[in-house]
Amino acid sequence: MAALRRRPRALVAFGLWSALGAVPVLVFGRSVAGATDAFLAHRAGPALAWLGVLAGAAVVGAVGAARAYGPLAAVVEPFRDALVRHVVRGAVHESVHTERADDGAVARLTQQVEIVRDTFAGLLNIVQGFVFTLVGALVGLLTLMPVTLLLVVPPVVAGLGLFLGLVGRSIRRQRELILAEERIAESATALAGGLRDIAACGAEDAVAASAGRLIDAQAAAARSMARLAAGRTVALAVGGRLPLLLVLGAAPWLVRHGATPGVVLGSLTYVLQGLSPALATIIRGVGGSGLRLAVTLDRVMSAAGTPPAPHPARSGGSELALRRVTFAYGPEAEPVVDALSLRVPDGDHLAIVGPSGIGKSTLSRLAVGLLTPAHGSVTLGGVPAAEADPSVRVLIPQEAYVFGGTLRENLSYLRPGASDHALDRAVAAVGAGPLAERLGGLDGTVDPAALSAGERQLVALARAYVSPARLVILDEATCHLDAAAEERAERAFAARPGALMVIAHRMTSARRARRILVLDGTRAWLGAHEDLLEDCPLYRELHGHWTTEGRAPAVR
Structure with a gap:
């Protein structure tokens, strides 16, 4: 969040271009509704005009999406630079005060920092895409037939709430899984180098039991991650699939209360082409890239270490x-x-x-x-x-x-x-x-x-x-x-x-x-x-x- 606060102008520009990129979502269902009703009334001119609006919106959205990458880089690159400075400061501090080179700093600079930078950029794209797609789809539904919001908003909120409730646990389980895998790798390396001594001491059973406990811990962490993945699938079903079923089930009632076939089809378009993909993207993105970002960033920050915080300079001098x-x-x-x-x-x-x-x-x-x-x-x-x-x-x-x-x-x-x-x-x-x-x-x-x-x-x-x-x-x-x-x-x-x-x-x-x-x-x-x-x-x-x-x- 600090990286975002330090670049308010770039963040605002990124948001504006992203909003422009979401214009197709805003007009998609409305254009489909207008074109459908016009075709059913045998009015080809208005129908083609609605399709032209949709095509124009696609061009505008492409321009907005392309122009958003510049501000995105202006936000992400300083974040990467701050990480590099943190790693270098930590490595220098460690080397100076322990008289030992920090060999892991090179890996953090060349691999982990780049992973964090790329994942952070991807996550920003996912979040902005979700926010503007969600807003565009909801505004479109509001202009098309406001009552449909009662069918769409509650399950979307429920699905998001369920997903957000799983995020914290997912981060902890992802960290546990990574640490368990690292411990297994360290144990395997130690065992490979000490097989002769293990056999000579007759410690095979004790060593096997110790390695087995590490493997069991890794398996338990993997099973926990699988259960959480299943929970994310449920959240996606509630927030992304249930609104579709509700709109389809309510279609006869909507028609009786003034909805045209185009309005029903347009509402389904907003759900199918807007809300459902957006929710799937945010759940899969945060549940995948977001977890990797949180865990990798934590590993970079903790491994690099933090030099003692400087005391504020004193006006009395520097004796x-x-x-x-x-x-x-x-x-x-x-x-x-x-x-x-x-x-x-x-x-x-x-x-x-x-x-x-x-x-x-x-x-x-x-x-x-x-x-x-x-x-x-x-x-x-x-x-x-x-x-x-x-x-x-x-x-x-x-x-x-x-x-x-x-x-x-x-x-x-x-x-x-x-x-x-x-x-x-x-x-x-x-x-x-x-x-x-x-x-x-x-x-x-x-x-x-x-x-x-x-x-x-x-x-x-x-x-x-x-x-x-x-x-x-x-x-x-x-x-x-x-x-x-x-x-x-x-x-x-x-x-x-x-x-x-x-x-x-x-x-x-x-x-x-x-x-x-x-x-x-x-x-x-x-x-x-x-x-x-x-x-x-x-x-x-x-x-x-x-x-x-x-x-x-x-x-x-």
Whole structure:
């Protein structure tokens, strides 16, 4: 239902074209009645005119049915996209927090999501067809002979009520049947791989009994589904066949009260060509496709998992706090971060330095909640980092991600709807003006393969600058820029509201920071540049090496 509410215009257009597609149903019985009575009166002209009306209505209905597919796609495709995003978020969340790849995500993306999309589209078509066919047939009966509604409406309502009463139970039984079949498949796979051990232990009877219980459960679920299918058949008979019998049985009475043969035949046409097929379609469609949609969608949503709901952003800022955090890549591995406590308040500018592989990037991933510490806690704005509102922080890694599309789409990705003024200001702040001009402005097309590594970093920096994030972490995010471009970008972020953490690529980044965190693998040193030169041997060594070697040109 949320997918429908998010696209009201497309839904209205779909309904209007669907209504146009139901015009033949509306005039079918009326045209048959008029043509029949005219032929019986030997008036060929009016009879042919009624048949012409019917033919014209068929053309109008064909146009409406054809034009309905565009709005239908506008409703269905965003629904599919939302499912894809849910699966990807769930897979990424699972992989990051368990350090295991979610192998089932590929199947959900390539198979189950497409099944849901196709079934959802088909079900929408079925529902709209039923609604407009039902309304058209009832309106036609009303204009033809209102009393016939008393013969048609009660059984139709009774049949629909019976069917709807079975839907909830059918969904539960369908889910039970699928789960029972999955359990049998899992059991068969396990048995096939352990036949030798089963025979060696003499466990044939116990294993056979266990497998038998699974098969019995599957058979019981199948029998229950069969009984429910029989109930749907009864509902169809009540709602689709009983009105026909009632109209036929009441035909003499209708004729005595003014109905012509054409009116009786037209009423039967509305029942046979309108109500009965519509009811059969909705019962078979919802009873088949609808059940598959409900169960498959439930499997996709539950299997993909749902990351913890983000806490709302707090106006008080996004203070980062690490309290005795320890993290290692594996239970037997040496900790990369060991009992580290750190506070980065709103408005701070912190640089992190240390030898390669010492844990700087790991620290950045802990800070934004992509990794979960084995011990200790990491909070953003007072809530666990993994549960914090994603808009509170942004992490730019060394290899910047840029996607095909316009420059505007790339820059506004983290802040949809950002004004041109905000985007232009971000471009100017990080020094990406010449690049934007070369690309043709905000509406220029971005080809990631045609950009250098430094240009991709400029796009990512401008994207982060325009975002609402209060905590910005640059993980060597300027390593492909020269020293002057790096300084301009870092100073822009330092002047921006919020906090800035820089994993330094050059020691000049550390000199510009208000505080510096030095990681040496055994302990952490925190202080200003002058204090660390005096107290931290590793910092003196790194600074001395940089001073001796000079400013090596950055790789572009």
